[in-house]
Every structure is written in C-alpha cells, then in structure tokens.
Amino acid sequence: MVSFKSILTGAVLALGLSTAAFAEEKLKVGFIYVGPTGDFGWTYQHDQGRQAIEKELGDAVETSFVESVPEGADAERVLTQMALSGTKLIYATSFGYMDAVQNVAAKFPDVRFEHATGYKQADNVATYSARFYQGRAVIGTIAGRMTKTNKIGYIASFPIPEVIRGINSAYIHAKKVNPDVEFKVVWVYTWFDPAKEADAATAMIEQGVDVIMQHTDSPAAMTIAEEKGIYAFGQASDMSKFGPHAQLTAIIDNWGPYYIERTKAVMDGTWASGNTWDGMKEGMVVLAPFSDALPDDVKAEAQALADSMAAGTYHPFTGPLNKQDGSAWLADGEVADDGTLAGMDFYVEGIEGDIPK
Amino acid sequence: MDLSTINPVLLIASLMVAATPIMLAAIGELVVEKAGVLNLGVEGMMIIGAICGFAIAVETGSPLLGFVAAAVAGAVLSLLFAFLTQILLANQVASGLALTLFGLGLSALIGQSYAGIKPPPTPKIDIPLLSDIPILGPILFGHDLMVYFAILLIAAVWAVLKYTRLGLILRAVGENHDAAHALGYKVVRIRILAIMFGGACAGLGGAYLSLIRVPQWTEGMTAGAGWIALAIVVFASWKPWRVMLGAYLFGGVTVLQFNLQAAGVNIPVQYLAMSPYLVTILVLVIMSSSKARSAMNAPAALGRIFHATH
Numbered sequence: 079m080v081s082f083k084s085i086l087t088g089a090v091l092a093l094g095l096s097t098a099a100f101a102e103e104k105l106k107v108g109f110i111y112v113g114p115t116g117d118f119g120w121t122y123q124h125d126q127g128r129q130a131i132e133k134e135l136g137d138a139v140e141t142s143f144v145e146s147v148p149e150g151a152d153a154e155r156v157l158t159q160m161a162l163s164g165t166k167l168i169y170a171t172s173f174g175y176m177d178a179v180q181n182v183a184a185k186f187p188d189v190r191f192e193h194a195t196g197y198k199q200a201d202n203v204a205t206y207s208a209r210f211y212q213g214r215a216v217i218g219t220i221a222g223r224m225t226k227t228n229k230i231g232y233i234a235s236f237p238i239p240e241v242i243r244g245i246n247s248a249y250i251h252a253k254k255v256n257p258d259v260e261f262k263v264v265w266v267y268t269w270f271d272p273a274k275e276a277d278a279a280t281a282m283i284e285q286g287v288d289v290i291m292q293h294t295d296s297p298a299a300m301t302i303a304e305e306k307g308i309y310a311f312g313q314a315s316d317m318s319k320f321g322p323h324a325q326l327t328a329i330i331d332n333w334g335p336y337y338i339e340r341t342k343a344v345m346d347g348t349w350a351s352g353n354t355w356d357g358m359k360e361g362m363v364v365l366a367p368f369s370d371a372l373p374d375d376v377k378a379e380a381q382a383l384a385d386s387m388a389a390g391t392y393h394p395f396t397g398p399l400n401k402q403d404g405s406a407w408l409a410d411g412e413v414a415d416d417g418t419l420a421g422m423d424f425y426v427e428g429i430e431g432d433i434p435k
Numbered sequence: 436m437d438l439s440t441i442n443p444v445l446l447i448a449s450l451m452v453a454a455t456p457i458m459l460a461a462i463g464e465l466v467v468e469k470a471g472v473l474n475l476g477v478e479g480m481m482i483i484g485a486i487c488g489f490a491i492a493v494e495t496g497s498p499l500l501g502f503v504a505a506a507v508a509g510a511v512l513s514l515l516f517a518f519l520t521q522i523l524l525a526n527q528v529a530s531g532l533a534l535t536l537f538g539l540g541l542s543a544l545i546g547q548s549y550a551g552i553k554p555p556p557t558p559k560i561d562i563p564l565l566s567d568i569p570i571l572g573p574i575l576f577g578h579d580l581m582v583y584f585a586i587l588l589i590a591a592v593w594a595v596l597k598y599t600r601l602g603l604i605l606r607a608v609g610e611n612h613d614a615a616h617a618l619g620y621k622v623v624r625i626r627i628l629a630i631m632f633g634g635a636c637a638g639l640g641g642a643y644l645s646l647i648r649v650p651q652w653t654e655g656m657t658a659g660a661g662w663i664a665l666a667i668v669v670f671a672s673w674k675p676w677r678v679m680l681g682a683y684l685f686g687g688v689t690v691l692q693f694n695l696q697a698a699g700v701n702i703p704v705q706y707l708a709m710s711p712y713l714v715t716i717l718v719l720v721i722m723s724s725s726k727a728r729s730a731m732n733a734p735a736a737l738g739r740i741f742h743a744t745h
Binding site (some may be wrong): 118119146217231262263264266268271272275277278280284285286287296297319320426430431432 | 440441442445446449541543547550551553594644649650651653656657658661689690693694696697698699701703704705745
C-alpha cells in the first residue's frame with residue numbers, strides 16, 4: 079500500500095514538474111546536416127522537415143540546425159555542443175554520423191537521438207529511414223517506357239546497400255515493361271559534387287543514354303539533362319525548377335510527418351527507441367507530380383504501381399528473381415525480407431558490370 | 436564492355452570543356468610564379484570568381500558581365516594576398532592557404548541567396564558550315580567563347596613571356612629579385628600586378644564552372660580544381676603550352692573515367708582520380724634529378740620574400 083502510494087505521489091509529482099517545465103521552457107530540437115540546406119536535395123528535404131515541426135508545434139518547440147558537418151570527429155563535437163546547450167531531441171541526418179551519435183548518446187542519457195539511415199540503436203537512440211526503393215520502382219517503370227535508345231543512365235554515389243537496392247529496384251521494373259533496356263551505372267564516389275555529377279551525366283548522354291536517374295544530392299545532372307533535351311528524375315526533392323522539361327517525376331523524401339510525430343512523442347513522454355522504415359504507405363516516400371511529357375497510359379501505369387505499394391499489395395522485390403550470376407534468389411511469389419534488403423550487396427540478373435569493392 | 440559506345444569526337448569536345456576552368460586558373464598561376472610568387476590561394480580565388488560571376492550574371496542577365504565581375508572579384512581577393520606577402524612580407528605559403536579558406540567561407544556567405552537559381556545561358560558560337568564539318572566541326576567550332584579565350588590566353592602569355600620586354604622584366608623579377616631591383620625595376624609593384632593577373636584568371640576559371648560547366652551555384656563547387664591548377668603549373672614546368680597540355684590531360688581524366696565506366700570498363704575509379712597527382716610527383720622527381728634541369732625550369736626566386744634594403 080505504501081509503495082503504491084509513493085508511486086502515485088511520484089507520478090503526480092513528475093506530472094506536475096513536467097507541466098511546470100513545459101510552461102516555462104520550450105522543447106529544444108536540434109538537427110545536424112551533412113550538406114548545405116541549399117543543396118536542393120537530401121539536406122534541403124531534412125530542413126523542410128525541421129520547418130514542418132516549427133509550423134505544426136509553434137511556440138512549444140525551438141529548433142536549431144548546424145549544416146555542412148563532416149562525418150567524423152566534427153560531428154561528435156557538434157552533437158556534444160548541442161546536448162550541452164539544452165537540446166533534448168537531436169536528429170542526425172546522415173549515415174556517417176552513426177558512431178558519433180552512439181558516443182554522444184552514451185554521455186547524455188536524457189537526450190533523445192534520431193539517426194537517419196543507420197542501424198545502431200540504444201535506449202535513447204532511434205533510427206529511421208525511408209523505403210526509397212518503392213519510388214525507384216515507379217521511376218524504373220517510367221524510364222523503361224520513355225527511353226527510345228533503351229539506354230538508361232544511373233549516377234551512383236557509393237557502393238552501399240541503399241544505393242545498390244535502388245539500382246536493382248529501378249532495373250527490375252524498367253526491364254519488366256521494356257525487355258531491351260540496358261543500364262549504364264557510373265559511380266562518382268561522392269554525395270555532393272555538382273561538377274562531377276554534371277560530367278557523369280554528360281558522359282552518359284554522349285554514349286546514347288536518354289533517361290538519367292541519380293543517387294547523388296545536387297540537381298546538376300537535372301540541369302544537364304534539361305540542356306541536352308533528355309529526361310531525368312529528381313532525387314530526394316522536386317527538382318523541376320532545374321529541369322522543367324527534363325524532370326518526369328521525382329522521388330521526394332517527406333520527413334515532416336515523422337519528425338512531428340517523434341517530437342510530439344518526446345513532449346508527451348511516450349518516446350521510445352526503435353527502428354522505423356517507412357515508405358509510400360506511411361507517406362515518407364512521395365512522388366512529384368508526373369510531367370506532361372508522359373503519355374496518359376504511362377501516367378496511369380505508374381500511378382497504379384505507386385498505389386499498389388501504398389496499399390501494401392505489391393512489393394518491388396517479388397520473385398521470381400535471380401542474382402546477377404544467375405543463382406536463384408527469390409522463388410515465384412516470394413517477397414524479399416527486410417534483412418536481405420538492408421544488407422543488399424549484389425545486382426539482380428540482367429544488370430551488366432560489377433559493383434566496385 | 437563495349438568501347439565502341441564511346442564517341443571519340445564527343446569525348447574530345449567535352450574534354451576541352453572540362454579542361455577550361457583549370458587551364459584558366461593554371462595560366463594565371465604560371466604568371467604569378469614566373470614573377471617569383473607562390474600563391475596557394477587559387478582555390479579560394481576560383482570560388483569567389485564562381486559566386487561573384489554567377490551573382491552578377493543572374494542580376495544583370497548578362498553572362499559576359501558575369502565573367503568580367505568574376506575576373507575583378509578574383510583580382511580584388513588576390514590583392515589581400517599581395518598586401519600580406521608583398522607589403523607586410525608575410526609567409527607566402529601560409530597566406531595562400533589562408534586565402535583559400537577565406538575564399539571558401541566568403542563565397543558560401545555571398546552565395547546563400549543564390550542557391551537553386553539558373554544563370555542566363557552563355558551562347559555557343561555556332562559558325563555555320565564550319566561546325567558542320569565532320570569530326571573537326573564539333574571539336575574545334577562548337578564551343579562557347581571562353582574555351583577559345585582560354586587558348587588565346589595561353590598563346591598570349593607565351594608570346595609575352597618569350598618575346599616582349601615586359602615578359603623579360605617579369606622573368607627577371609622571378610629569377611633574381613635583387614638583381615632586378617638593382618636594375619631599377621619595381622619588384623613589389625610588378626609582383627602585385629602579376630598576383631592580380633593570377634587572381635583574375637582564377638576568377639574566370641571559377642565563373643566558367645558556375646556559369647557554363649555545371650551551371651548553377653553550390654557551396655564548395657570548385658571541389659579541388661584550384662589545387663589541380665597548382666599541380667598543372669609544376670607539371671608544365673612553367674611553360675605555357677604545356678599548361679594547356681596538362682589541363683587537357685588532367686581535365687580529361689575525369690571525363691574519360693566516366694566514359695569508361697558508362698561503357699562498362701571496370702577500372703577502379705581511385706586510380707584514375709589520383710593519376711594527375713602521381714604524374715605531378717613524377718615530374719617533380721624528374722626535374723629535381725639534375726641540377727641543370729631544375730635551374731632551367733622553376734623560377735629561382737619562387738616563394739622567396741623580397742625585402743628592399745634601401
């Protein structure tokens with residue numbers, strides 16, 4: 079009885095304290111970005127999410143961000159500084175911040191961390207990512223329908239599972255609607271280097287590519303596509319202002335709803351660690367409006383595919399699928415599990431070339 | 436692997452475009468070094484040129500004015516270096532590095548409101564008939580003005596250094612500033628002018644990136660081009676035409692590498708990416724292997740501080 083009473087008192091006390099705390103101070107939410115907020119791609123979209131929090135929660139929160147933080151020791155310094163200055167919830171928005179987040183989180187148990195695209199969790203570290211490969215399935219389908227030379231260019235950043243998964247998903251769906259399609263993959267080894275991305279796009283176009291996809295952050299390739307009069311897809315953000323004629327659609331990372339939900343969870347004390355991997359169904363992956371260059375039947379086909387993934391009735395990696403070397407991967411009707419997808423290190427059958435080591 | 440998908444004509448044409456920014460920056464730096472000054476701030480001056488050229492081109496709608504502004508901005512920034520090293524006699528290496536860091540930061544500040552804007556297009560020269568000639572047409576006659584300007588600049592620098600009194604004075608200052616001073620030449624003034632010329636060229640190179648090659652403004656977009664320009668000057672052993680060759684080689688490596696990848700050739704990217712620097716090191720080794728050779732090439736007073744004693 080005594081223990082029950084004390085628990086009750088404690089709870090009431092805690093409740094009273096926390097309301098009092100809310101009344102006098104705002105929840106401080108911090109963001110650290112790997113690129114500039116003006117990259118009009120990856121970091122830009124995270125910053126849109128930050129602004130969505132401010133819009134939704136208004137005076138109850140105070141957000142701040144630090145941009146262009148290199149992955150490594152600098153990240154740890156910035157995170158520590160944020161935690162020391164009273165930030166209670168920190169979003170670290172690049173894969174390479176993983177270990178820095180772990181280290182800092184261990185020192186500040188009362189600060190909550192959200193790490194994008196990572197895989198290490200802790201009591202106060204949650205991870206989140208989006209199922210971008212669903213968007214890749216749609217743009218693969220569109221690319222397969224729209225290419226006249228049957229050559230599709232793919233500007234890839236680093237040979238990590240995230241990127242390889244995107245290439246596979248796009249290829250499978252392009253091949254499905256156009257058996258003659260061929261992928262030209264160029265690795266640029268950077269997330270963000272407009273000159274290199276532009277050069278890669280130019281090189282591919284000179285070899286007959288007439289539709290370009292990218293897994294890098296800047297709209298440079300889109301600019302080149304517009305100039306050369308071919309098609310391309312926006313990456314992470316709607317890039318139509320860089321290619322009003324070139325952009326067929328874009329895969330948009332919509333972090334806002336997740337950020338709002340998690341920030342609210344911290345405010346009402348229900349926040350718990352975990353791993354979120356959301357897609358079109360939850361609205362984390364969104365497509366930009368289809369271009370008028372698409373014929374109506376292609377629009378309808380792409381929309382139907384997107385709808386089926388949003389409804390959860392179709393998975394982009396559904397068998398029968400073989401690996402590049404011809405060995406069996408998924409049997410007829412079998413669906414890839416998240417574990418395999420998260421660690422994907424092979425091409426599917428039909429893609430030419432090797433993944434760099 | 437299908438090498439036949441690489442079109443050599445288009446490859447050479449895009450190689451010339453890729454080489455232009457580093458060629459402009461390198462020929463400017465060559466003049467600076469010929470005057471005996473080592474300015475490691477090329478990267479900083481390039482990026483300042485990139486943003487200033489971009490901003491002015493956007494505001495006025497004229498790419499030509501943009502390029503003029505870029506040259507002025509590069510020259511103005513280089514004056515800071517000139518002031519530090521020629522008037523205050525500060526260490527050239529440290530001042531140059533500071534200039535690079537300063538330029539990168541300042542350009543990001545100026546450029547904040549210019550991200551995501553499209554610059555006005557720079558017209559290409561399309562000479563009817565000539566640009567229709569097979570093979571030679573696209574390589575020689577299908578470019579924008581700056582590509583030709585860069586080549587003309589190389590020729591001009593070569594001619595001035597080799598045949599004119601001005602070139603002779605510049606070289607004298609770079610080889611032996613005390614002797615030049617004794618002859619009555621204004622060493623400091625000549626060096627400041629050379630530094631400004633270098634800054635203007637680097638600014639033009641930067642603007643070529645932001646106005647033509649990419650074309651858009653993004654923070655840090657020079658991505659090391661200034662350092663490649665510095666390497667080219669050494670690679671060229673301070674000879675103008677070799678700067679052109681070096682720029683085509685160094686600029687060509689990236690373009691070639693992407694073309695090979697797209698054609699399905701599996702060459703580890705890292706090897707090609709480091710090859711320009713390997714070649715530079717090799718050239719340095721060959722140059723220093725004999726005294727006579729190195730004496731013929733590097734300006735003798737390069738990087739040495741000049742202090743007039745009277």
